[in-house]
Amino acid sequence: MATFPNPFHDIPFKSNSIGQTQPWHNQTFRFNNVSDMVHYVCVEMDAGIQGNFAQWNYIPICEFPYAPKGWIDHGVPGNSDVQFGDCSILIADAMPNYNQECLIMAVLALVPLFASTFFLKLSNDKKLKKDRSKYFCLPKSPNLNDKMLMVNMLIGVFHALRCIDPSGYANRLALKNFHTVFTGMCVACPQHIGFLLVESWITIVDGGKNKKNPPWARFVCNFCIGFSYFGEVVGGLAEYRTGEAVTYSGALDGRVTSSKYIVAVLNCLVIAVLCFAYGSKITAQLSGGKNSAPNPQFKRIRKMCFLTCCIAAFGGFVKFQGIFNRNFQLCQALPGGFGGGCKAGPDLLIPIYIYVLQYGVTWTCQPPLCGKKATSKVAGGSGTTAKNFGSTDGGSGGAGGSSMESSTASSTASSTASSSSSMMESEIGVSSVSSTSEA
Secondary structure, three states, X not given: OOOOOOOOOOOOOOOOOOOOOOHHHOHHHHOOOHHHHHHHHHHHOOOOOOOOOXXXXXXXXXXXXXXXXXXXXXXXXXXXXXOOOOOOEEHHHHOOOHHHHHHHHHHHHHHHHXXXXXXXXXXXXXXXXXXXOOOOOOOOOOOHHXXXXXXXXXXXXXXXXHOOOOOOOOOOOOHHHHHHHHHHHHHXXXXXXXXXXXXXXXXXXXXXXXXXXXXXXXXXXXXXXXXXXXXXXXXXXXXXXXXXXXXXXXXEEHHXXXXXXXXXXXXXXXXXXXXXXXXXXXXXXXOOOOOOOOOOOHHHHHHHHHHHHHHHHHHHHHHXXXXXXXXXXXXXOOOOOOOOOOOOOOOOHHHHHHHHHHXXXXXXXXXXXXXXXXXXXXXXXXXXXXXXXHHHHHHOOOOOHHHHHHHHHHHHHHHHHHHHHXXXXXXXXXXHHHHHHHO
16 A cells, blocks of 8 residues: 655644644644635545545544534534634534434434334244243244344444444544444344345255255355454454554545455355355245246245345445445545535435345334234145145046156145245244235
8 A cells, every 4th residue: 555645744733722633733834724724625625426536635634523613514604714723623513413413313223123123022922932032032043034133133223323423523433443343233234134044045945854054054154244244343443443544533544444345245246146046946946837826935035035136246346346446545534524525414325225224124024913823833834745745646546647747746846835935934934824914
């Protein structure tokens, strides 16, 4: 990584306020007047759509997250009352609505958390008494639906904590400590959910008669899940503590950030490939024979598999671009607010992505809110299969050879599809009662 060009290391150090801790914070030495300083930050170093990737070139005028008094909307709206040689306010003070926006964002993050907690309790109450857990948040032998709800609860906790200070402007969450940990957890959890789905679909296809998860699949999925959390959390802590990022508050080492993105790309690639491969196999299993109607779960599972594949591929593509956008260089945090041009507002891009995931998982995993308690883990499982084989045996006595083979093949395909469908319903925690109510 090239050395960050900063010609102000050796200028006279002058500190008039709490946010001036380095020689290059000497604004009166660097700029002729306030207008030149505002033009430097808000125009020359604009990181918005029209920006020039200024994070690579920006030399801070104040220690992040501090800003000059009168900045943006502090005092008089606009920068007409900015005081020269002063770094006494937080960037959040320059954004009158920042604290209210933080509160709203935190509440929005807590709604799916409480909903997922309620759904997990409802799911536990509907199980047989011997299968219920004393602590519903830690269910015994959790199915796929339970696991996704638990991960969604985890996302809700860390996202709500992150929303206390989503951009670090209020100095409630230091970027290099709690903020990056909370962000890393929120980014790693979607990959966790992706691998939970992949693992369940592999079990349906390659689980054998007992439908046990193959050891290789368990190893690959668990390794990738752990790798994603390690990359996002540990990598997030390291990117503020390596290279020249140590010198500048709020700066990132682009080499570490790009390495994080590489880990995410590899995980997305594994999810996409496995989803496509096993989605195709499940589609073939659940389609039934030539003369049989498609299995009721056919369309749903096919859409889930290929939708997950497309989402993972898209996520990998976005992360792949990020590898080179960081350019393996030092990336500075500007005091201009989200969107560039010194326009007030927090960064909403990551929270929006997380909200979509939170509410999507909550909606997908909601159990039936009414009906009798479940009496079986498998919906229409062995009983349906037994009937299919029974009808084949019963019809074989009065049929010719070719007719018997055709009937047997059709019935076997149907029973295989039914068994796979039953496994899927068992994995996602759907009971026979809930299937009837949904129909």
